[in-house]
Amino acid sequence: MFLKIFIRVILVAIVLASIGIGIVDYLKNFDQNECSMTYMYEYPRLIPINLEDDPYFINYKLYLYCEGHFCQKYENLNFKESGLVPILFITGNADSHMQVRSLASVSLDKSKTKYPKKKFLYFTISFNEELSALYGPVIEKQTIYARKCIRKILSLFDQVAEPHRPKKVLVIGNSMGGIVARNILVLSNDDGFDMNSVDTIITKSSPHVRPVINIDSKMAQLYQDMNNFWLNSSENGLKNVVLVSLYGGHRDILVRSGLSNINDWNNQSVATVISSYTPSIPFVWRSIDHKCMAWCREFILTVTRALFDLVDPRTGQVYENKEIRSKILAQHFDGIKKSPKKDKIKIDGHLSTIDEQSNFFYEFNSYNPNEQKYLLFDLSILNNDFDSLFIYTNLNRKYLISFCENIHELHCLNPLDLVSEYGQVIPPLFENRDMSLKVINLNNLIKLKQKYKFLLINIPIRESKAPHQIILKVDWYKMKERFRHLTNELADIELNLFPTFSRLYLPSIKNVFQVYSLEKIAQKSSCDSLLQSEIKNKNFPLLSSCFMVIFNEKHVKQTINSESIQFKSNKIAIKLSKNIEINESIYIEIIKFDPKHLLKSNKKIDIIDINEFKISFKYDFVGTLGQFIRFYGIFFPAFLTSILQFYDIISLRTSSSVSSVFLEHYNKNFKIHFYLIGILISLNFLPTHLETDLEILSSESLNFTFMPLFMHLSSYAILIILSFFITAISFPIKLIVNNIILKILPILSSSNFKLLFRLCSLILFITAYFYSSALAICFLFYAEFLTIVLNKTTNLFDQTKLFFMYFLMVLNVPGLIVWAKSIATFSIQPIGILFEDCALETAQGFVVIVVLNWIKFDVGMMQKFSLSEKIVSLLLFTNLLMTVLYSMINLYRLQFFILAHLLIVFLRPNLKSMKTESDKKKQE
Numbered sequence: 001m002f003l004k005i006f007i008r009v010i011l012v013a014i015v016l017a018s019i020g021i022g023i024v025d026y027l028k029n030f031d032q033n034e035c036s037m038t039y040m041y042e043y044p045r046l047i048p049i050n051l052e053d054d055p056y057f058i059n060y061k062l063y064l065y066c067e068g069h070f071c072q073k074y075e076n077l078n079f080k081e082s083g084l085v086p087i088l089f090i091t092g093n094a095d096s097h098m099q100v101r102s103l104a105s106v107s108l109d110k111s112k113t114k115y116p117k118k119k120f121l122y123f124t125i126s127f128n129e130e131l132s133a134l135y136g137p138v139i140e141k142q143t144i145y146a147r148k149c150i151r152k153i154l155s156l157f158d159q160v161a162e163p164h165r166p167k168k169v170l171v172i173g174n175s176m177g178g179i180v181a182r183n184i185l186v187l188s189n190d191d192g193f194d195m196n197s198v199d200t201i202i203t204k205s206s207p208h209v210r211p212v213i214n215i216d217s218k219m220a221q222l223y224q225d226m227n228n229f230w231l232n233s234s235e236n237g238l239k240n241v242v243l244v245s246l247y248g249g250h251r252d253i254l255v256r257s258g259l260s261n262i263n264d265w266n267n268q269s270v271a272t273v274i275s276s277y278t279p280s281i282p283f284v285w286r287s288i289d290h291k292c293m294a295w296c297r298e299f300i301l302t303v304t305r306a307l308f309d310l311v312d313p314r315t316g317q318v319y320e321n322k323e324i325r326s327k328i329l330a331q332h333f334d335g336i337k338k339s340p341k342k343d344k345i346k347i348d349g350h351l352s353t354i355d356e357q358s359n360f361f362y363e364f365n366s367y368n369p370n371e372q373k374y375l376l377f378d379l380s381i382l383n384n385d386f387d388s389l390f391i392y393t394n395l396n397r398k399y400l401i402s403f404c405e406n407i408h409e410l411h412c413l414n415p416l417d418l419v420s421e422y423g424q425v426i427p428p429l430f431e432n433r434d435m436s437l438k439v440i441n442l443n444n445l446i447k448l449k450q451k452y453k454f455l456l457i458n459i460p461i462r463e464s465k466a467p468h469q470i471i472l473k474v475d476w477y478k479m480k481e482r483f484r485h486l487t488n489e490l491a492d493i494e495l496n497l498f499p500t501f502s503r504l505y506l507p508s509i510k511n512v513f514q515v516y517s518l519e520k521i522a523q524k525s526s527c528d529s530l531l532q533s534e535i536k537n538k539n540f541p542l543l544s545s546c547f548m549v550i551f552n553e554k555h556v557k558q559t560i561n562s563e564s565i566q567f568k569s570n571k572i573a574i575k576l577s578k579n580i581e582i583n584e585s586i587y588i589e590i591i592k593f594d595p596k597h598l599l600k601s602n603k604k605i606d607i608i609d610i611n612e613f614k615i616s617f618k619y620d621f622v623g624t625l626g627q628f629i630r631f632y633g634i635f636f637p638a639f640l641t642s643i644l645q646f647y648d649i650i651s652l653r654t655s656s657s658v659s660s661v662f663l664e665h666y667n668k669n670f671k672i673h674f675y676l677i678g679i680l681i682s683l684n685f686l687p688t689h690l691e692t693d694l695e696i697l698s699s700e701s702l703n704f705t706f707m708p709l710f711m712h713l714s715s716y717a718i719l720i721i722l723s724f725f726i727t728a729i730s731f732p733i734k735l736i737v738n739n740i741i742l743k744i745l746p747i748l749s750s751s752n753f754k755l756l757f758r759l760c761s762l763i764l765f766i767t768a769y770f771y772s773s774a775l776a777i778c779f780l781f782y783a784e785f786l787t788i789v790l791n792k793t794t795n796l797f798d799q800t801k802l803f804f805m806y807f808l809m810v811l812n813v814p815g816l817i818v819w820a821k822s823i824a825t826f827s828i829q830p831i832g833i834l835f836e837d838c839a840l841e842t843a844q845g846f847v848v849i850v851v852l853n854w855i856k857f858d859v860g861m862m863q864k865f866s867l868s869e870k871i872v873s874l875l876l877f878t879n880l881l882m883t884v885l886y887s888m889i890n891l892y893r894l895q896f897f898i899l900a901h902l903l904i905v906f907l908r909p910n911l912k913s914m915k916t917e918s919d920k921k922k923q924e
Contacts, residue, residue, distance in 0.1 A: 015717035018625055025626030026633075030251050030573075034286045035296035038102040041109055042068035046098075047075055049123070051152055056834075059825040060142075061126040062149045063097065065089075065104040074121070079157050082164030083117050083316035086153050087307075089124040090146060092175025092206075093133035097126040099174055099294040106304045118311045123153055130821070132176040133211070134814035136218030137835035139176065143183040146171075147193045150184070154197060164316050170200045170307070174294055175255065178206025178245070183222065185237060186229045195237050200310070200318060200325060202244045202303065204293045205252055207259035209700070213634060215811050215891045216838035231268040238271040242325050244333065245275045246303075249287035249560075250575055256630060257577045258700060263557050272326040274333060277558040282335035282425040282436065285561065306332035335425035345400065345412040345456070347374050357381050364472035365596055369459060376407065377455035382476065384446075389455075390475040390501040391418075391440040392426075392591065399460050401440060403452035412456050418442065426548065426591075427563050437543075439591065441501065443479055471597040475500045485585075490516065490617035505587045509574065511704055512631050515623030516574040518588065519616045520549060520562065527595050528613075543598055547613060550589040555580060555701075573620070575627060578701040590615070631702055632711060635888040637807060639708075639715035644800045645880040645901050646676055649873055651796040652908060673716065680708035680884055692885040708884070722803070730788075757787070758854060765847060772831045773843035774809075774816035780850060781805040797905050801853075804898045808846065811895055812839040838892075845899040852906055866909040875904045 046063040066074055089100040104122035111119045125146065132138045150169050157166045173181035181201045184193075208227075211219050230238065247260035257277060265273040278288045284298045293299065309328045312319045319325050331337045349372030354360060360382060362375065391401060401419055404412035422442045442448070459470065477499070485505045493504070509516065520528075527546030549562040549572060556577050562570075580586060650672070684705055688695055697703035761783035768776040784805055788798050815838055819831040831837050867875075879900050887894040 012717045012720050015714055016721060019629070019714055019717065021622055022625030022629040023633075025622050026629040027253060029623065029626055030253075031287060033251070033289065033292060035288060035292050035298060038106060038295045038297045038300050040067065040101060040105040044098075044101055044105070045071045046124070047071065047077065049077065049152060049156075051148055056141075057145050057148075059128040059822070060145045061097075062152065063124050063126065065100050065122040065124055067105060067108055070108060077156055078159070079121075080159045082160060083119055084157065084160070084166065085118070085120050085170065085311060085317060086157070086166050087120050087122050087170045087172060088146070088149060088153060089122055090142075090171065090173045090177030090180050091125065091127060092173075092177045094129045094131055095174065095177075095294075096129065097124040100124040102295040102297075102300045103172065103303065106300050107307065110304060110308060115308055117313070117316065118308055120307065123149065125149055128821070128825070131814050131818055132180070134213060134215065135818050135835070136216050136220070136222050136838065138818060139180060139183060139219070139222055141835060142180045143186075144191070146180055146184055147191065150197055151193065166317055168197050168199055168318060170310075170318055171198055171202070173201065173203045173206060175205050175290065176207075178203025178208070179226070182206075182208070182230065182243070183226050185241065186226050196240070199240045199322070200242050200244075202246070202329075203260075204246050205248055205255045205260060205290050206245060207255045208245055208262050209259045210696075210889070212255055212259065213891065214889060215814065217892045218836055218838050220890055220892055230271065231265060232270075236270070238269065240322050241271040242322060242329060243269075243271050243273050244329055245273070246278065246281070246293075246299075246333065247276075248278045248289060248293055249558075250573070251287040251289040251292075253630070254290040257556070257558070258702075261556055261558075261577070272322060274326065274329050275557075276333035277556075279561070280335075280557075280559045281333050282427075285427040285563075287560075302332060337420070339417045339420045342415055343413070345402065345404075345415050347407075347410040347412065347456070348372070349374050349458070351376060351410070353378065355381050357383060360474070360476055362472070362474040363594060363597075364459065364470065365594075366470050369461060369470060372461050373459040375455075375457040375459070377457075377474075379449050379453055379455060382449075385478055386476040387446045388443045388477050388479050388482070389440070389445050390477060391473065392437060392500075392593070393470075393472040394437050395459065395470065395472065400456065400458045402456050403448060404454040404456050405452055407454055407456075412454070415456070416448070416452060426550075427561055441589075445476075469597075471594075473500060473594065473597070477501065490619075492521075492617070493615045494613075500592050502590050503587050504590070505585045506574070507585045509576065509586055510580045510582075512576045512579055512702065513624045513627045514576070515620040515627055517618045517620045517623070518549065518551070518572045518574055519618070520545065520547070520570045521614050521616055527598075530595075531598060543593065546593050546595060546598065548591040548593070549615070550591070552587055552589060553577060554586070555584055573623060575623065579704065580701070628710070632707065634891075635711055636715055636718060637811075637891060637894055638884055638888040639711045640719055641804070641807065641887075641894060641898060642676075642680075642880050642884050643673075643712070643715055643719055644803050645876060645883065646673075648797060648800050648901070648905055649876045649880070651800075652869055652873060673712065677709050677712050679881070680712060681705060683708070683881065683885060686885075690885070693888040693890060694885065696889055726802075730785075758783070762847075762851070769843055769847075770830055771828065772816055772819040773837050773839035774812035774819070776843050777805070777812055777839060777846065778809050778816065780846065781809045784850070797908075801902060801905075804902065805846075808842060808895055808898060811891060812842065815839050842895045842899065845896075846902075849899065849902045849906060867907045869909055872904060872908045876901065879904060 044065065044067050046065060049062040049064060051057070051062060064074065064077065089097075089103065091097050091099055100122050104120075104124075107120045107122065125142075127138075127142055127145075130138045130142070132142060150171075153169055154166060160166070171181045171184070173179070178201070181198075181203060184198055185195060210223055214220050214223075230243075243262075245260050245262050247255065247257050249257060261275050261277070262273055263275045265271075265275075278284050278299060279286060281299075281302060284296075284302050286296075286298065288296050288299055306329055309332070310318045310325060319328075327338060351374045353376045354362065355378045360377060362377075393401075395401075400415075400417070402412060402415040402417050405414040407413070418440050419438065422440045424439050424441070426437045426439055457472070457474075459472065482499070482502045483505065484502070485507055487508075490506065490508065506516075508514075531543070531545065543563055545563060551560045551572055551574055553559070553576065558577060560572060562572055574586075574588075576586065683692075684694060684703065686692070686694075688698075694703055697707075761780065764779050764783075765776045768779050781802075784798075784802055788802055815831065815835075818835060822829070822831075822834050826834060832840075879897055883894065883897040883901075887897055
């Protein structure tokens, strides 16, 4: 017996330790924050803007952000000049409206210094830091107010001349502010809102796919209506809308990438959708946490540059044409400018024709070339075995890399721009934006050679006084030699076996909980060591490493580059954003740079051994635990509830009372859990048309067969700890009550007092119910807790009922907080006047069940109102399975499954009558 208890304690301790380590890893183990701070140059000021008096929105305010002399110029809100572009900034969950400062301040500074004819006016809304992420009615209220603000903003420009008068407002939403921004176009037109007044929406770390935590039915309905509207291909109201979703990667622990990545919406929505991952965005190239999205300088500068390019110089307003807007935004957030199609390109410089295959592997290295140079590669000379082409260069403006169908009179006919079609910007460290690195990698060379005969590369004259190094590397290769599939055991790889470019597929990594650490290891005499010494001497090279590793999640269009952060790390965490299908694979790409392309002086090149590198793969068990918490931690409430429901099924034939308060009950019948686990695993094989939460997980590529096993065991360990804490809390209270209070006041133990206590609790519940249903549920929970603690013996079903009440209270805490915060503005008023009360049905159902239980089991009435044990067991088990199937993601449903369970438990037969019937059968 002791051995069994000891083994169980050890197993629970291991599971709990794993959960704790996973939580710490999830919250702490990611790259350090590499963002620079955004500073203001003048003192900021917010100019309040009055909307029509509406007591419903008395706690919301609209402001115009300004600095310095702009405040004096616009403090009367008298806008007459042309070129003013209004932007509405919508803040997120419990955030301040002052998050607008970084964007607005940088925009104002650029207007002063670079673009005096382009001026952005930033308007921001104060939502009193409401919990918009946790309470659906808040989103609806904020959306209505945002629409009022847009109408008000446009009315401020009535005195601007008609051709230049703003008719649209560009909306930027931070976090849940992005959901409010999208919802602006969804609400009905009963308020007279002009749907054409918003056609460009930029969101930052907004959970577009579904809520992070879906704990009320209003939020679920809002998302369903909103996504149905945006994904309706026949919805004409969105035909001119561009939606941009920007998200920060693994550093964002509040909104994971999968909830913000909406790349696949382009095939379903009339609106144009651009979805970008900040580690992949050119000149950002870093993962950004949720709060930092509001002020990260690299990110803010990129967004600001995109905003200024959106302004049409002819009208001074954002381009009307949807294609132009989407092209500009894609250029800034995807990195490659799509060049217009040309019929021919004139060759107006020195032309060097390369018609010998030995010269096809070309490289160029020069400082400020003084003459324009064209390189022409005759593809007919190239060996037919070569099926791919790789190029890296830092050529930027006034350059071209194109295939030509033919060359006629120094013209490239019907060119194919390889930079636009196949180019990718990669991050340099110490060079400016004008000299960024680009790579071109195409793997359909054989097909292209059937149409195109030449490769033309232009190296222009560098028109800059400052010396800049121009580099170019052309590498032709065979895919079968450069593309490798690593075995299931990822071992160290020596880089001296690899040429300029290579790709390594990682077929063994398929699930989000498989985490590896990739480390670049360099020897003492390596190129990296020399580059680091050059950096210390402030002779800044182009890169800080002679080889670059790019981790590519092609299935979600996300890349992470080893050179993507300012302070370089030799390690890259390989973490997936979603599970990968069987026929897909992630891969890493390795680029080895020629040392003379990186150093400003070639004197030390002889001491470099570029091949003294290797890549090491190490499985990160702690990272696996962190990923498990990140993706599956939200499912714990559903599995905790299912375990409690399971124990009630077991308890139907056990004794009606126990001496222990909580702990003993849930520390028994451990083996029988594996039968339940087997049934839960089998739920993965149900038909796919039932619209279960498991189907949602499968559609997001997050489900796997043994997920219920891990979730159930983890939830059981959590339940043991919860039971222990409740026992620890209740024991001293029980001790004080039994040994001190009841001896002084023995009347407290009488049945009349218990009845009076419950009547008082019921009156208190009804009083609280008229103000906040969530508050009423809290009162009822504490009343039941005290009732159970005061009893010498505890009913097994009362123990689980207390846990269920605790879950109901926690799930409705956001509504209680929203109501409590409103007291400062609206005084004590029923929440129904301010918001829809999402806890209303839960409170009504729960008080009915509690009262029925009092009447049936305490007063002794309604004893005949019962069902047979088999029917009750079947109903309880069916409800258990429905809980797991439909409330893992949609937590708001959990409340209704809990109420259904309590109602079925109320219908259980009396244990004494069950024993009497069994005794009669034995006698017969």
